[in-house]
Amino acid sequence: MRKRNRLFTLLFSLLILSATSCKKDPIQYTFSGTVTESANGNALSNVAVEVLQRTYNGSVASAYFNSAASTTTASDGTWEVSFDREKVFEFKIEIVEDGYFELSEIISSSDVSTDETEVVNYALEPKSWLSFHLKNFGGLPTDEFTMIYYNFREGCDGCSTNDYHYFIGEVDTTFQILTTGGVYAKYAYKNPGGVVYITDSVYMPPLDTVGVTINY
Numbered sequence: 477m478r479k480r481n482r483l484f485t486l487l488f489s490l491l492i493l494s495a496t497s498c499k500k501d502p503i504q505y506t507f508s509g510t511v512t513e514s515a516n517g518n519a520l521s522n523v524a525v526e527v528l529q530r531t532y533n534g535s536v537a538s539a540y541f542n543s544a545a546s547t548t549t550a551s552d553g554t555w556e557v558s559f560d561r562e563k564v565f566e567f568k569i570e571i572v573e574d575g576y577f578e579l580s581e582i583i584s585s586s587d588v589s590t591d592e593t594e595v596v597n598y599a600l601e602p603k604s605w606l607s608f609h610l611k612n613f614g615g616l617p618t619d620e621f622t623m624i625y626y627n628f629r630e631g632c633d634g635c636s637t638n639d640y641h642y643f644i645g646e647v648d649t650t651f652q653i654l655t656t657g658g659v660y661a662k663y664a665y666k667n668p669g670g671v672v673y674i675t676d677s678v679y680m681p682p683l684d685t686v687g688v689t690i691n692y
Contacts, residue, residue: 505564506593508556511549511571514599515658515682519553523573523600527557530565537565561590569596575683576600577632577656601629602682604657607650609689612668615646619668621692626662629655657682667692 507527511520525548528541544567545557564585571579579598588594606628612619621643629635634654643649655661657680664673678686 503561506558509596510553514601523549528568532563602657604680605685607687609650612647622666624664
């Protein structure tokens with residue numbers, strides 16, 4: 477009887493060991509990359525990186541992205557995340573850091589494989605502010621001062637448009653424009669009654685404000 481019990485215990489143990497040894501690790505997606513600054517190419521540390529995914533519910537893709545994994549960049553700007561595979565329609569990578577324009581990219585699931593790491597490197601553009609002070613000395617209510625912005629960043633809160641801008645009357649005003657740092661911002665202006673535009677540009681230091689005064 478004891479022999480039978482020992483035999484049963486041995487067989488049961490072998491069965492459990494066999495089942496455990498046959499269990500496979502979950503199949504995962506792995507994303508990695510490096511985040512740098514566009515102005516100088518330096519690595520950016522402690523930057524928030526999140527990978528989101530739109531999964532399928534049956535045969536229908538979700539209308540929303542859900543977080544799959546998140547991390548922050550190391551001192552050399554590198555990052556890596558891994559997460560279990562699901563049936564995914566597309567991925568989205570979001571990178572956020574104070575003082576920089578947020579970066580977001582959508583990647584089709586057909587371009588991502590579980591067999592290898594998906595390497596995606598990004599350069600964040602630093603923010604910079606241009607403060608204009610316009611002063612019309614002895615102006616008339618009918619004066620028209622015209623400015624043209626050429627390569628300013630568009631489509632963000634605090635940004636402007638690359639277009640004509642008009643200032644009418646006895647102007648004395650100061651305003652700021654948010655744009656990309658590390659580049660030259662180009663603009664031109666024409667005095668009231670003038671014919672020729674005066675063109676100028678100013679270097680926009682990253683994470684800083686530059687002041688330009690125009691008297692006319």
